[in-house]
Amino acid sequence: MSSPAARRERALLLMGLPALLLLGVLFAWPVLRLLSMSVEDGSLEHLQRAVLDDLYLAVLFDSLKIAGFVTVICLVIAYPLAFWLSRASKIGLALGMFALLLPFWTSVLVRTYAWMVLLGRSGVINRMLRDWGLIESPLPLLHNLGGVLIGMVHVLLPYMVLPIYAALLRIDPDLPRAAEGLGAPRSAIFRRVILPLSLPGVAAGCALVFVLSLGFFITPALLGGGRVIMIAMLIEQQVRELLDWPFAAALSVVLLAVTLAIYAAINRLTKGARLAS
Amino acid sequence: MRLDVQGIVKRFGAVTALNGVDLAVEEGEFLTILGPSGSGKTTLLKAVAGFEVPDAGTVRLGDRDVTTAPARHRNVGMVFQNYALFPHMTVAENLAFPLEMRGTGKAAIARRVAEALALVELGGYAERLPRQLSGGQQQRVALARAIIFDPSLLLLDEPFGALDRKLRESLQLEVRRLQRRLKLTTLFITHDQEEALVMSDRIAVMDQGRIQQLGTPGEIYDFPVTRFVANFIGESNLIEATAQGGRVSVPGFGTMTLPEAPAPGPVTLLLRPEALRLGAEAGAAACHATATVLESVFLGLSVKLRLQPEGAPEMLARLPLRPSDPPPAAEGSTITIGFRPEDVHVVPRG
Incomplete structure (x- = not known):
């Protein structure tokens, strides 16, 4: 006979089984295959090239830089937005959430093409500015870093807003009230109470956005016009154009390793903050 | 400081939470607002604390009209139902908070925090986080935080509700002793009639947004003026x-x-x-x-x-x-x- 607690635990485990199987078959297995492919014939040659070649290192560094920019821009836009949502009226919240989640329900490809229509040389924005006589020749909005950042921020913003919004909602409304009663002006209530207690959400949002940016492919490929190269684009090129599977695998392993390392670092950094809340 | 509440009315849509409340708490007095949930006692507390502005009537602290003053300018100490301790700050940081907001110097803060901790017998707990404390200890930290800045008035919002019976009884007596020693004007909110009888100088029994009877515990118990009061007490x-x-x-x-x-x-x-x-x-x-x-x-x-x-x-x-x-x-x-x-x-x- 087993105890009710043990039986309960087994039942819960059973409920998780389909998801575990799915992950195992569709994720863990291919990743393992990839790992093994990168060290094909027992040689570390591909991995070495991926890590040591200046060209690939430069792309990896660029990817990290772009991911960093995207994360910072998302944070700057998302925090005030999440703060407003957490205090908005029912209607405001519904409208805000709708506007925020609309991109979620639209294909990345569609959104990216939409940005091309807006940002292109003879796109909507450039034509408007020229019609108003504000500019002589079209501004380079597309096929550069700026265009890529705009597109990526647009896609990734919800991943930053939602965790911060959730963290803000979790704060007991009596805490700011208590702070006010103890003599704190609004600025101090925010700085000393609300901001520190929302940091776990900020960390979660940053980790999500950074990690997702690092592996981004379609948006930089289309909006960057070949001038902005991210590591995922290199991997795709290896597979599709050069048919060099082992080297694509090696690059993927590097990307995976960097992603995990950054994720672990963010986790560590925010452990203190999370413990306190 | 004396608290004087006159003719307070507060409506929320069609609901009248406070329907003309008059109440005076004398300097150093422990006055309890006793009533069932929905009687309006919490709204009254919020109007006194500065978290709700009444539709009519005045709230006076000493000789100052604070009816519309924001909470941070009232100098009122409050112990919340769930204590509302800042979870990311240590006990000492929680206690220092109101003093920092008043621009007290570092040395003075350290001294007063130590004094306050001694007062509630939590000397060794300065560096703990609230969640590392028991319910009774958290309650005492909340009390210390509410009185460390010499408030004009102390508000207690059902602060014993979450504690088990034995602890509750000992804390009730402790709070009472402290209140008498510091001569704190205190307004205490509760739905627990036993608690009210034990702690109060006077009790105001509230129902349907009005004070039904105001008197000493003995008067309320022996000579209730309405059926509601007679039923509610004892x-x-x-x-x-x-x-x-x-x-x-x-x-x-x-x-x-x-x-x-x-x-x-x-x-x-x-x-x-x-x-x-x-x-x-x-x-x-x-x-x-x-x-x-x-x-x-x-x-x-x-x-x-x-x-x-x-x-x-x-x-x-x-x-x-x-x-x-x-x-x-x-x-x-x-x-x-x-x-x-x-x-x-x-x-x-x-």
């Missing part, structure tokens, strides 16, 4: 009787003359369970009846009886019990019960 037998020609006739119990004759017509009499008499003593009383014991409950210090008198509604009796006493009456047995004019109180506003 256990009670409310007896419907008829007054006529200076005498009161109680169905099933006979008639008696009260020290002060009520106006002719229906009257409500309050008879506390401990005032009901049993056996030979009851037979000699002006009003008595034969009753069946429906239920007998042993309560340690006393026995509670549920009784069914002949020709009258059910009644409760409570008898003190010494260890050597035999059980007063077995369930199902028949006894004589009764009461004398001095045992009952006429509830003025039926």
